[in-house]
Amino acid sequence: MNTLQAARNQVLQQIDQACQQASRATSSVSLLAVSKTHPAEILKEMYKTGQRAFGENYLQEALDKIEALADLDIEWHFIGHVQRNKTKHLAEKFAWVHGVDRLIIAERLSSQREASQAALNICLQVNIDDQDSKDGCAPAEVAELVRQISVLSNLKLRGLMVIPAPNNTQAFFDARQLFDQVKAQHAHPEDWDTLSMGMSGDMTDAIAAGSTMVRVGTALFGARDYSK
Numbered sequence: 001m002n003t004l005q006a007a008r009n010q011v012l013q014q015i016d017q018a019c020q021q022a023s024r025a026t027s028s029v030s031l032l033a034v035s036k037t038h039p040a041e042i043l044k045e046m047y048k049t050g051q052r053a054f055g056e057n058y059l060q061e062a063l064d065k066i067e068a069l070a071d072l073d074i075e076w077h078f079i080g081h082v083q084r085n086k087t088k089h090l091a092e093k094f095a096w097v098h099g100v101d102r103l104i105i106a107e108r109l110s111s112q113r114e115a116s117q118a119a120l121n122i123c124l125q126v127n128i129d130d131q132d133s134k135d136g137c138a139p140a141e142v143a144e145l146v147r148q149i150s151v152l153s154n155l156k157l158r159g160l161m162v163i164p165a166p167n168n169t170q171a172f173f174d175a176r177q178l179f180d181q182v183k184a185q186h187a188h189p190e191d192w193d194t195l196s197m198g199m200s201g202d203m204t205d206a207i208a209a210g211s212t213m214v215r216v217g218t219a220l221f222g223a224r225d226y227s228k
Helices: 003-021 040-048 059-068 084-093 103-112 139-149 169-185 203-209
Strands: 030-034 053-056 075-078 096-100 120-125 155-161 194-196 213-216
Touching (some): 003 030, 003 040, 053 059, 059 084, 084 103, 096 155, 103 120, 103 139, 103 155, 120 139, 120 194, 139 169, 155 169, 169 194
Parallel strands (some): 030 053, 030 213, 053 075, 075 096, 120 155
16 A cells, blocks of 8 residues: 555545534534645546546646646635735636635636536635634624525535644634534525534544545645745
């Protein structure tokens, strides 16, 4: 068994154990492999282990990988901050965008998504614990943003994405409460199914609180080399 396969198996086992502890079905949590800074060749090897969903933070790096791995059936997620001048590429090339925090960004993504493509899946990024260093809308803004974005024709609004401060376990539960509140009022509750939270160091806590998608990089690929 190669190193990547062993690492992925270990992460999947951790997800399974966390789900058992939370009395949840393992199938209720999906694994997003955060592959930023890792070369396309490594992604191809991870793909061979059965991984299909990959998350990228940097647009140009992601576009290069999408082109290099065009022959693979990869579900590409953009999980970085969304800039207005980058929305066209995101709308054209990705299946998911997690970092939407303003109406103007959603409107641009919807208008730039080709009608021939499936609706672009998006998550609202919420600054759940009011960190100065984090992007995201305020929790109080979510309900109105959901109302406005839900009518955009080429988007499918799937849920929330949060990145709490380290060791702030309560923030995961706050995000779950907000998620449930919105679902109860959502015009399309059947689409509102994704709570993207939890990373290598805190996925167990996130799953206990209700995460449906964990974004894992270091535990799968090892430490990142930002010099490249």
